[in-house]
Amino acid sequence: xxxxxxxxxxxxxxxxxxxxxxxxxxxxxxxxxxxxxxxxxxxxxxxxxxxxxxxxxxxxxxxxxxxxxxxxxxxxxxxxxxxxxxxxxxxxxxxxxxxxxxxxxxxxxxxxxxxxxxxxxxxxxxxxxxxxxxxxxxxxxxxxxxxxxxxxxxxxxxxxxxxxxxxxxxxxxxxxxxxxxxxxxxxxxxxxxxxxxxxxxxxxxxxxxxxxxxxxxxxxxxxxxxxxxxxxxxxxxxxxxxxxxxxxxxxxxxxxxxxxxxxxxxxxxxxxxxxxxxxxxxxxxxxxxxxxxxxxxxxxxxxxxxxxxxxxxxxxxxxxxxxxxxxxxxxxxxxxxxxxxxxxxxxxxxxxxxxxxxxxxxxxxxxxxxxxxxxxxxxxxxxxxxxxxxxxxxxxxxxxxx
Ligand SMILES: Cc1ncc(COP(=O)(O)O)c(C=O)c1O
Numbered sequence: 001x002x003x004x005x006x007x008x009x010x011x012x013x014x015x016x017x018x019x020x021x022x023x024x025x026x027x028x029x030x031x032x033x034x035x036x037x038x039x040x041x042x043x044x045x046x047x048x049x050x051x052x053x054x055x056x057x058x059x060x061x062x063x064x065x066x067x068x069x070x071x072x073x074x075x076x077x078x079x080x081x082x083x084x085x086x087x088x089x090x091x092x093x094x095x096x097x098x099x100x101x102x103x104x105x106x107x108x109x110x111x112x113x114x115x116x117x118x119x120x121x122x123x124x125x126x127x128x129x130x131x132x133x134x135x136x137x138x139x140x141x142x143x144x145x146x147x148x149x150x151x152x153x154x155x156x157x158x159x160x161x162x163x164x165x166x167x168x169x170x171x172x173x174x175x176x177x178x179x180x181x182x183x184x185x186x187x188x189x190x191x192x193x194x195x196x197x198x199x200x201x202x203x204x205x206x207x208x209x210x211x212x213x214x215x216x217x218x219x220x221x222x223x224x225x226x227x228x229x230x231x232x233x234x235x236x237x238x239x240x241x242x243x244x245x246x247x248x249x250x251x252x253x254x255x256x257x258x259x260x261x262x263x264x265x266x267x268x269x270x271x272x273x274x275x276x277x278x279x280x281x282x283x284x285x286x287x288x289x290x291x292x293x294x295x296x297x298x299x300x301x302x303x304x305x306x307x308x309x310x311x312x313x314x315x316x317x318x319x320x321x322x323x324x325x326x327x328x329x330x331x332x333x334x335x336x337x338x339x340x341x342x343x344x345x346x347x348x349x350x351x352x353x354x355x356x357x358x359x360x361x362x363x364x365x366x367x368x369x370x371x372x373x374x375x376x377x378x379x380x381x382x383x384x385x386x387x388x389x390x391x392x393x394x395x396x397x398x399x400x401x402x
Contacts, residue, residue, distance in 0.1 A: 014133050022353065026363035037390040039378040040363040042178065044072070044244040044326065046299075049292035050279070052243060055284030059277045068273045071264045072099025072252065074184040076279050079286040080252055089234065089394045090223055092254045098263045101274045103209045103238035103251030110136045110234045110253050111170070113262035114203055115140035120201075121171035124327065125371030128178045128207070132371075140169065142190045144371050147393040149331050152182040152320050153372070162197070170203040171196070172223060176210035179370045179377040180329040181304075181322020193226030203259075204233040209251070212242030212293050214324040215301045224291070231256055241325075242293050243285045248278040270317045281397060300326050303380040303387060309390040311378075314398060328365070338401035346401060349376055360397040362390045 022040045030036040047053075071077065077094035084090040100106045107130070115121060117139035123131045125144045132142035147153045160171070173183045173192075177385040184192075196202055204222055209220045222235055238251025253263060273279070304321075307328055311319045316334035335352055339345050340359070346352050349366035354377055356362045367375030380387055 010137060013136060015306065017129055021355070022363055022365050022369075026357060029357070029361070030200075034361055036357070036361045036363060036385025037382065037386045038363040039380065039382055039387075039390055040365050041379055041381065043246040043381060044241060044296060045383065046244040046292075046296050048243060048245050048248070048283075048290075051068070051198070051288045052245070052281045052284045054279045054280040055288075056248075057281035060265065064276050064280060066276060068276050068279055070273050071095075071260075071266045072097065072273050073276075073279050073283070076283045076286075079283055080254065083286050084235070084254060086174065087260060088219075088221060088224065088235075090221075090230070090254070093257075096257055096260045097252055097266060098260050099250065099252045099256050099274060099279065100267060101249040101251070101271060102240060103207065103236050105271070106253040107131070107172075107205060107207060107237050109266050110205060110236065110255065111135060111138040111140065112266050113259055114138075114234075115169055118167065120165070120167045121170040122158070122160070122163045122168060123172050124153075124174075126153055126173055126179050126341075126367060126375060127172070127371050129369050131172050132175075135170075137195045141167075143168070143354060146371075149318065149320070149374070152186060152322075153180045153329065154182050154184055155192065157195045159193045160192055164199050164202065168199060168202050170205055172207065173373055174207040174209075175221070176214055176219075176322075177327075177374075178210065178325055179327050179365070179367075179372075181325040181327045182320075183217070183323040184220065184222075185217070186220045189210045189222045190224035193222060193318075196226075196229065200232075202232070203235060204229060206233055207236045209236065209238050210241050210325040211237060213297055213326060215297070215310045216321075216323045217326075228387060229401060234259055239282050241287055242296075245278075245281065247284070248275075248281055249272055250278045250282045300331075300380070303382075303384060304328070306384065307378065307380045307387055307391070310387075314391075314395050316398065321323075326379055328378050328380065329372075329375045330371075330378070331374050332367075332376050333400055335398060336374075341400050348361045349373055349395060352376065353364070356397050357396060358375075359400075360393040362393045362397070
């Protein structure tokens with residue numbers, strides 16, 4: 001037995017990803033023969049478009065096998081800048097872009113590059129599970145700002161103002177949101193920016209990974225609403241969701257030169273650039289046809305419309321129409337405190353999710369994992385047949401509670 005144990009305080013202090021935990025449990029049950037429909041995964045159920053795959057195959061056969069520049073291939077960073085200018089009306093130089101192994105790494109490294117021990121980072125809840133843990137790994141203190149169902153779980157200027165103080169170093173915004181699918185409007189972002197104007201030392205981390213999956217209005221980031229924040233905003237984006245490229249591990253940050261330099265330094269010592277093959281694929285994604293992206297979006301929209309209507313028809317469930325991503329986050333508060341047919345009380349959203357998984361064979365993620373105990377997250381990145389069957393099972397399961 002080692003005197004102080006093998007594991008660092010940092011590792012002990014970090015929770016494993018709850019979403020990956022539920023997916024793993026669902027897979028385990030499915031392997032043992034149970035009929036499981038998983039609405040728990042955070043990835044599109046599509047394959048990567050063919051022209052992107054072909055670019056990767058060509059990279060392999062052409063021998064594009066070596067390390068690229070640490071911050072990513074110059075052509076890819078140029079394509080990213082062109083995309084940011086044309087689609088988002090944001091002007092960045094290639095030197096301000098760092099391409100990483102997924103947006104997850106981009107956020108993690110951006111936090112490591114900017115957060116000192118004790119610095120506070122405001123995270124609106126419900127939040128993507130990794131944000132608080134990443135802030136902790138950077139030595140910072142996550143400050144969770146609770147938002148309300150009635151405002152589609154979007155942070156209000158007052159909630160933001162109440163969370164900020166002289167220790168605040170950052171704010172993480174995620175729009176479209178994982179886990180709620182909510183998107184901030186330009187007006188809402190402008191109002192948040194007005195509050196941030198009173199706190200000039202606060203950095204904004206704007207996670208826009210679901211940018212291409214928006215249904216009702218054009219994607220708007222905080223820099224569109226408040227361009228003057230460009231000197232203290234880090235835009236995070238990537239290829240996983242819009243192009244169905246989760247396994248390729250490719251994302252990036254665009255931000256102030258000083259932050260990009262610091263992220264590049266960290267990346268050079270931790271991982272170097274992402275796979276050369278994936279970068280070629282990313283280049284094809286940003287320079288090729290967007291038709292497959294549009295088709296995926298259309299398909300997600302149909303499923304969103306179906307699942308929201310179906311959930312709303314279940315007595316006790318409250319659900320708003322999410323404008324983006326591929327998640328719905330209904331309020332299930334009415335079911336907490338009820339008993340299962342076996343007489344077990346459903347105390348929490350985790351209990352409810354486990355009940356739905358074990359008794360009905362539907363995997364969803366409890367809101368507890370996202371800092372919102374009254375919700376559950378359902379991913380509708382699943383076939384329409386599976387969604388219909390899952391809704392029936394959920395309906396049956398919930399109606400058996402008393
Ligand atoms: C909000 C949010 N940000 C970032 C990521 C990370 O994406 P990537 O696959 O690019 O690392 C995810 C993936 O689930 C996400 O939901």
